[in-house]
Amino acid sequence: MKVRGQHYRTIWPDEAENRVIRLIDQRFLPHRFVIEEVRTVDEMAAAIREMHVRGAGLIGAAAGYGMYLATFEGDLVAAAEKLKATRPTAVNLAWAIEKQLKAIGDQTNTEERRRTAFSTANQIADEDAEFCRRIGEHGVELIRRLSEKKGGAPVNVLTHCNAGWLAFVDHGSATAPIYAAYDAGIPVHVWVDETRPRSQGSKLTAWELGEHGVAHTVIADNAGGHLMQHGKVDAVIVGTDRTTYTGDVANKIGTYLKALAAKDNAVPFYVALPSSSFDWNIRDGLKEIPIEERGSEEVNYADGWHDGVHVEVRVSPENSGAANFGFDVTPRGLVTGLITERGICEANEQSILGLFPEHRR
């Protein structure tokens, strides 16, 4: 998507050199746009571990390019271990590394390895971007219909956290239909939940929407229900970290509350996801999906920029503890539909397996 009027991906190989990968270092967003040059496996591992890059799709692509850099260093197995250890629970990370090992594993010629690893890494990135593009292609029809129903008045979409192009290689999942609508000239406006405690909505989603030109308004996570009560939200579109094949949706903490409000106010609630985010083994999301607990400091503190400097401020009393659950699970009954690269289905086993019959058992 666009930054300062120019098209970017979140990660891309340098065209001139053959051992340089560039990526947007997201730690400085929204207040500085920093492009990092990565030349070694260690540098790529640090970029993933220290969250210069984050988001399922982007982490997979970064790992793919990391394995390409490994072909310059020699020990592919050691590189694979190093990269895998950066974010142990990221499914796409392991998947991309395995894909690379399989593609380059049998080859002994160094030049051949490099060429194969490079094309495999590009393929991983391209596929991620393409799947998101298709999510946009399917999802934009929902927005188009809402727009027609409103006689061309702007369609108000509410989103939570960042399931934007910054979390993938391009387009994003939840944002793909929004960008597709914007690019097609359909008037659209986005309510951006700030998404405490890490504020990915405020920091990342607001930034990427703004850079691409999409009208948006940041709101406190508390505000969505009120907006829906007063007819100011036409649809909710969120991403997901993991969705069961039965349609239960694990996503950033707070998603469930918005889904309840959507249901209560007859606002359609969509989840956009590439099929790699389906968990084909879990039946009951609420009981079976483990919810990560993160450090309490994220809740006790807030962070942002003051006089151009990044500062963390203590909000709560020094003696007060905090709990910090990373995700919640939205039960399938609250989900209007799932927008995938193959089309839109309902959030139930039959409809999901209808689109992805190869996962039938």
Place this chain on the structure above:
Amino acid sequence: MKVRGQHYRTIWPDEAENRVIRLIDQRFLPHRFVIEEVRTVDEMAAAIREMHVRGAGLIGAAAGYGMYLATFEGDLVAAAEKLKATRPTAVNLAWAIEKQLKAIGDQTNTEERRRTAFSTANQIADEDAEFCRRIGEHGVELIRRLSEKKGGAPVNVLTHCNAGWLAFVDHGSATAPIYAAYDAGIPVHVWVDETRPRSQGSKLTAWELGEHGVAHTVIADNAGGHLMQHGKVDAVIVGTDRTTYTGDVANKIGTYLKALAAKDNAVPFYVALPSSSFDWNIRDGLKEIPIEERGSEEVNYADGWHDGVHVEVRVSPENSGAANFGFDVTPRGLVTGLITERGICEANEQSILGLFPEHRR
């Protein structure tokens, strides 16, 4: 309630001098405990206007003491105008000033005026504290029953914003049953919503609970639904800025989302209020209660303490706008009960007017 082991009210007259009112300057909480001495109407007006004191009950008491200070300055009408202009929408402010004008208006003897104004101000403050104490007396029975049902395990109460003693003269509304339970030796633990954008939960509720000794944990506003899904909340108790005589509850933005989650998980949802918070004229809260929009900077920024200094940090991009709705309305159907100074009733016209028959028309 207690601060550093000693009992405090939020506002009180100095016993030694006859022209000094002391109050807790809440702007510095939770990181500094500052007691301000107020000696003039101008100083009291500033304390109300600049939110050294806030909360319906406390604003009323401050206005009462402000009118007492006015008796040292002479022009009661000018003082009344000045105090009323500080927070024009605060119902208790106007009510307390009118009460004082009525009490002292006919007297011409200066000493007599002062004595009457002093006792009226104390009476306003005492009544506020007493009504909150009674809310605690009624509400503690709900917590006691939950405690018995849990075999004595800690009762987990979730609250939103600050409807604590800092918003009144003492006890608070939502916190009154919690303090009463704690003081009666019933094990109780409070989930404190941080309550963005102004973070009154994190800054005020966490502080006052901690100082009194009540176990508590700060959470992001996004977390309550997840906690309820997993049986970690036994009851929700919140305050209200205005509740219709039909039971619709206007309270800090985000309350409605918690009420939806409580309903979805069969968690009882209580609203604690002195009867002065009832609006006896409005039938449909969602349609008729005006919702204040506040400045966008509260959403775009976060504030807290860094190296002992209060700092505001910009979180969102410089070019992103924000919307900041102060309150939302929780429809009566989501409310389990109202805890008032006269007892507990259901959130409907019949039950409310049963407790307050003098408002029948």
